[in-house]
Amino acid sequence: MNKTSLILAIALALSSAQTFAQEVTINGTGVSLEANKTPVNTAVNPAAVAQLPKDYRFAVPGKFTVAVAALNSPPLTVFAEDNKTLLGSEVDIARLVADSLGLELNVVPTSWEDWPLGVTSGKYDAAISNITVTKDRKQKFDFATYRKDSLGFYVKANSPIKKIEKAEDIAGLRIIVGSGTNQESILLAWNAENLKKGLKPFTPVYTKDDAAQTLALQSGRADAFFGPNVTGAWKAALTQKTQLVGVVDGGWPKAAHIAVTLKKGSGLVDPVQTALNGVIKNGDYNKVLNRWGEGVEQIPASEINPAGLGD
Structure with a gap:
């Protein structure tokens, strides 16, 4: 193991131990991973069960197989101490859907890059992984929404950067962002605006996991860092080493929602x-969202294929 890998391993181990040992306050709600196990x-x-298509073949008979990106990013996803069992609000939402359909939940931890092909090929029945509804994604997938999408910019607690809220604010910055995400799309759109104005380009920084x-x-x-605001808020509350400097709607310049993602026409x-x-x-x-500090992102009703990023 090289020095960088060792540092990452130690950081991940310490982060996991600290995360489970402490209760953090997110959006005014005390959250305990220990309790949330x-x-x-x-x-x-019965109404949902009656709507299941008679000819649909589940990826695993009798089970609702759901891809969840295993990014170890609480409160959305986090591995239990066994480093195998995946917890988090995304898993909880998947369980509510599976229970409602009278099926056993089969969570498959995946990489973010894996879920699109996995869902379209039938390897997974659904993906529940903080996936935002977008115009492009609706060409291949159907969506049933379950949460508002709010993105946050976070910096070191002692950073001289005090505000990132619009395109000009990212000029010349190096920003951690997930590849293929809607937040990356927003940054690229902002960067294009800046280049037309003669401003410095931003530099995307791609990492593999939370420790990195x-x-x-x-x-x-x-x-x-630019990503789901709830994960940024969790880390800031837990470590006191980062701070929020800006919030953007996930469907910029409009609002957008997170949704259960399914194969188009399934x-x-x-x-x-x-x-x-x-x-x-x-x-x-509400019980699920509140226990993970995500009550501020609740929606009054689920929608099918609503307007999203790019519409």
Whole structure:
């Protein structure tokens, strides 16, 4: 193991231990991973079950197989101490849908790059991985929304950068961002605007996991992180080493929502929407979001293929 890999491994181990040992306050809500290990289940929704297409072949018979990007980014996803069991709000949402459909949940930890092909090929029945509805994605996938999309810019606590809210603010900066994400699309659009004005380009910094992101930001190899605001808020509250300097709607310049992502025309989007609206109505949806500090991103009802980034 080289020096960089060793540092990353130690950082990840320390981060995991600290994360489970502490309760953090996110958006005014105390969140405990230790307590959140206990699953939140819900009742079977007969209306949703009745909408399941009779000829649909689940990836694993009797199970709802869901791809979840294993980025170890609480509160969305985080590995338990066994480094195998995936926890987080995304897994909880997947369980509510599976329970509602009368199916056993089969979570498959994946990379972000894997879910599109996995869903279109039938390897996964769905992807629940902080996926934003976009105009381009709607060409290949169906969406049933379950949460507002809010993105945040985070910098080191002692950074001289105090505000990143618009295109001009990213000029010349090195920003950690996920490849193929809607936040990357926003930065690229802002960068194009800046180049037309003669401003300096920004430099995207791509990392593989949370530990690498932390190392890049704290070592000074990156100036800022741009990603889901809830994950940035979690890390800032836990470590006190980062601070929020700007929030942007995920569908910039419009609002956008996060959604359960399904193969286009598979017939699953209607029963999944019914399942989501059922748990919104019975309160289990709010129970999940609130226990992860995501209540501020709740929606009143699930929508199918709404307007998104690029529409």
